[in-house]
Amino acid sequence: MSSTPTNSSDSKQKVGFVSLGCPKALVDSERILTQLKLEGYDISPSYDDADVVVVNTCGFIDSAKQESMDAISEAMKENGKVIVTGCMGKGSDAEAIKAANPGVLSVSGPADYDTVLGAVHEYIPPVIEQKSAAEHNPLIDLVPPQGIKLTPKHYAYLKISEGCNHRCTFCIIPAMRGDLVSRPISEVVDEAKKLVAAGVRELLVISQDTSAYGVDVKYKLDFVDGQAHETRMQDLAVALGELGVWVRLHYVYPYPHVDKVIPLMAAGKILPYLDIPFQHASPRILKLMKRPGNQVKVLERIKAWREICPELVIRSTFIVGFPGETEEDFQMLLDWLEQAQLDRVGCFKYSPVDGATANELPEHVPEDVQQERWERFMQTQQRISTARLQARIGQxxxxxxxxxxxxxxxxxxxxxxxxxxxxxxxxxxxxxxxxxxxxxxxxxxxxxxxxxxxxxxxxxxx
Missing domain, CATH: 2.40.50.140 (Nucleic acid-binding proteins)
Structure with a gap:
């Protein structure tokens, strides 16, 4: 079980916690745990000692769903009082959870903190009633200002938004987490400052689409330390770059305005690192995927970025064997890799996800062809990665x-x-x-x- 060490007291109610999935789900877990601690609950590291167990699920791909179902089943077997939340807590997945585990106490969707806390309150009421914000609550002194963190003390994930406005055909995240909802930039920077004050030396900026930060609020003007900032990625990077720690940008889509953060990297304000999920290089496959961003001139832009900031490192993820992918499409991807010379790359074989529109596309690629293409992809990228890392010897x-x-x-x-x-x-x-x-x-x-x-x-x- 994922939990944080605590000084347990027998007089307190104890909650076990299992956190699965991506860093965005991890932040959800941290927020729930922080609120539980503020309300006087202890966090139990074992099933036996817990009065109730919360399982935060992942539903992105079928293997993740199975891991979540297994975790729920184990918690039911070992403890019996289980509250389920997260990406599997909505729609048909929620029904499947209830069917497989009829005794589960509550099932709710991602970032639905109120429902989770309400379920905990119902089955194990807090020993001490929560006081109003105006009153002094001695329990608050037991929780660090940055909240409960499940990462090591020296780095932390900083979630800047929820949801996504895109409708990529292989992805069901908008159905699970909804459309884009950006956090106020002042709130994000305030959280970052608390983390840095607590000893965090690396901030990992995460969302579903970091480049789209602020689109939903029309880049609303906000104030950080008396300075006006728009709610957008560039202004956020400027503000975080003043904190004197590593700032790493994840889930960046290649929109034109990404160009504006490269000079900040060259100046040493934020790390010269971009995590961009390109997914493919064939224009035809990208169209079938309904990928956002200006993908056509990406190679030219990568070259321009590196001219401004030679130290720039780019990591990405790709899908091979997407429905309709031909050998010509795949060879185009390999050729693109050779030209792009990316530093860090992950690759997945396409697999259908319940509810994704890509399932309805024709010409699904056979498993043996997917495997063969995956192996060729990895061999190509390993050669590129090896050469780029060898060049660092002596640095x-x-x-x-x-x-x-x-x-x-x-x-x-x-x-x-x-x-x-x-x-x-x-x-x-x-x-x-x-x-x-x-x-x-x-x-x-x-x-x-x-x-x-x-x-x-x-x-x-x-």
Missing amino acids: EMEVLIDEVDEQGAVGRCYADAPEIDGKVYLDGFTDTFPGDALLVTITGADEYDLWAEPIYEDDTAG
Whole structure:
């Protein structure tokens, strides 16, 4: 179970928590946990000790749905009092959950915090009634200003919006999470400041479409530290770039205004890192996918970005074997990869998702052809990645340490987001702690990871 260590007290009601899915779902879990702590509940790390268990589900693809169903089944078996929320908590998925687990206490959709908390209140009322905001609540002192976090102390996800206005044919997220709803920029920056004050050294900006931030409110003007900022990605990047920590942009669609954040990267304000889900390169397949953004001139724009900011790292995800994909379409994707020279790439074989309109497209690609194309894709990208990482040998880089054990330290450079990208290994070096930032020399590389040695202050003397 995903939980945070707490000093349990037998007088308090205890809630177990299982958090599944993407970073956006993780932020939902953090918000629910924070409110539970504010109301005096303890968070239990075990099924046996919990008075009720909350399972935050993921419903993006079939394998994620099965993992969620298995987690619910395990919680029912081990505890029996289960509240379900998240992306599987709506529509036919919700009905399937109830059918498979008739004793489940409550089922609600993503970011439906009120329903989850209401269900917890109903089955295990808080020992101490919540007081009005005007009154002093001693329980608030037990919760850090940045709230409960499920990530390590030195990095945190910063969710800037909910939902998505696009209708990509392979995706059901708008059906689960609704249309785009942007948070006020002042609220986002205030949360970021609290995180930094608590020791966070890396902010990972997330949403369904970071480039579209503010579209729904027509880029409404807001004030941050007395300065006027529009509710848009560029202004947010400017404000976050003043906080003195790593700022990493995820889920960026290649709209023209993305060009405006590249100079901020070149100036060292935010990390020279873009996570752009290109998904494909064939115009015909992109049209079948109903992908947004100006995809036609992407290669020219990547070249222009790198001219402004040579250190820029681009990561992306792609789908092979999409319905209607021909060998010509796939070869176009491989040729595009060779030209784009992306640094970090993930690839998925297309799989139908219940409710996605792509299911109705003709000419589905056979599984054996999908597998063969996936292997060719990965071989191509591994070669590109290996060459780009080999070129880093001898460079000096800053590394943020994530883990330390008797074998050495493991960290990440600016090119590596947690969980999804590569790592930097400092074999045999243990004189450091998670969250430390070290200057290192890159000494080795393979297809995905780097090896390094720390640069000591003495090394630069004289």
